Amino acid sequence: MYRLNALFTVASTALAVICAAAALTDWTFTPDPSVDLKVKSYDGLQREAGEHRAWMTMQLKTDLGSLFHWNTKQAFVYITAEFETPRNKVNQAVVWSRIVQHQKDAKINETLRFGYPYQLTDPGLSLHNTTFNLTFDWETVPLVGAMRRDKRVFSGMKFPGEYFRTRSIPKGW
Amino acid sequence: MLKSILGGLGLGDMNLRQLLTQGVNLGLIVTTALMIWKGLVLFTGSESPVVVVLSGSMEPAFYRGDILFLNMGKKPFRAGEVVVFNINGRDIPIVHRIIKVHEKDAGTTNSKDVLILTKGDNNWGDDRALYNTGQRWLNLNHLMGRVVGYLPYIGQATIIMNDYPYVKYLLIGILGIFVITSKE
Numbered sequence: 510m511y512r513l514n515a516l517f518t519v520a521s522t523a524l525a526v527i528c529a530a531a532a533l534t535d536w537t538f539t540p541d542p543s544v545d546l547k548v549k550s551y552d553g554l555q556r557e558a559g560e561h562r563a564w565m566t567m568q569l570k571t572d573l574g575s576l577f578h579w580n581t582k583q584a585f586v587y588i589t590a591e592f593e594t595p596r597n598k599v600n601q602a603v604v605w606s607r608i609v610q611h612q613k614d615a616k617i618n619e620t621l622r623f624g625y626p627y628q629l630t631d632p633g634l635s636l637h638n639t640t641f642n643l644t645f646d647w648e649t650v651p652l653v654g655a656m657r658r659d660k661r662v663f664s665g666m667k668f669p670g671e672y673f674r675t676r677s678i679p680k681g682w
Numbered sequence: 683m684l685k686s687i688l689g690g691l692g693l694g695d696m697n698l699r700q701l702l703t704q705g706v707n708l709g710l711i712v713t714t715a716l717m718i719w720k721g722l723v724l725f726t727g728s729e730s731p732v733v734v735v736l737s738g739s740m741e742p743a744f745y746r747g748d749i750l751f752l753n754m755g756k757k758p759f760r761a762g763e764v765v766v767f768n769i770n771g772r773d774i775p776i777v778h779r780i781i782k783v784h785e786k787d788a789g790t791t792n793s794k795d796v797l798i799l800t801k802g803d804n805n806w807g808d809d810r811a812l813y814n815t816g817q818r819w820l821n822l823n824h825l826m827g828r829v830v831g832y833l834p835y836i837g838q839a840t841i842i843m844n845d846y847p848y849v850k851y852l853l854i855g856i857l858g859i860f861v862i863t864s865k866e
Binding site for chain 2: 585632
């Protein structure tokens with residue numbers, strides 16, 4: 510019985526040490542993905558349920574290969590629209606996301622529309638002519654250890670100044 | 683009487699002094715565990731700094747039985763962060779990702795001035811269906827911390843012990859006997 514106990518203790522200590530070591534090697538990798546993101550077209554802006562709602566088409570080109578190493582389980586990548594209005598100093602809405610689990614899927618060159626249930630809305634009803642940023646963020650979940658995140662900001666976009674609709678709201682609604 | 687019970691447990695050769703020492707040891711273990719927990723609470727600023735994932739709504743990032751480390755931190759909550767929140771009137775905290783933030787002033791600590799919407803990575807829709815009826819947003823006081831670290835599988839033990847309570851009692855019993863009978 511005591512022998513079993515000792516064996517278990519040694520085994521679990523060894524496992525803990527290996528896990529800690531694996532987690533520590535994370536910090537020797539410095540991911541530096543290339544990202545290019547722009548608005549291809551503004552597709553609509555409307556008033557709906559007491560909020561302003563806007564949607565658009567984006568073009569994303571990125572290579573996330575450097576996020577992946579032996580202690581990476583997945584990367585959650587997402588695009589956030591961020592803007593300031595008279596009512597709220599900070600407004601953030603995730604408009605698109607993807608879970609990347611393998612390095613072979615790390616290259617993305619796609620035309621994107623807002624995916625369900627993501628939507629860009631403003632309860633302050635002041636999207637007209639408001640400037641906004643699009644942020645490309647990534648968060649890596651390790652096999653064991655700390656989660657890490659970083660981002661690239663693309664600033665200086667501006668919502669149109671009137672209500673319009675040149676394309677329907679993306680499917681899923 | 684005591685002697686005969688101890689004898690039955692195979693402790694017949696122990697005297698009272700040894701027994702007391704073992705009792706103190708047991709107490710030390712319990713209080714040390716409590717101290718570490720309370721220290722973590724103080725250090726991370728989160729009322730429960732370590733949680734076990736109980737549902738599959740964040741797969742494939744977190745599975746049932748994984749352990750998450752939380753931190754409250756001074757920074758305001760931002761879109762994309764995985765947070766743990768508690769809906770009023772419900773016991774079980776939920777681990778999901780923030781998809782919308784509206785903040786009256788940047789970094790405000792006034793609970794009602796922060797509007798947050800969440801979603802589970804593995805869920806099709808956002809969390810409005812999960813909140814209380816009529817509740818459209820989470821406020822700052824619903825949030826218990828953000829997830830900063832990850833340890834797989836270990837929490838499986840907690841899930842088993844929760845599902846089958848007698849496993850818990852058996853385990854505590856065995857450990858207790860081990861501590862009491864161990865001879866320095």
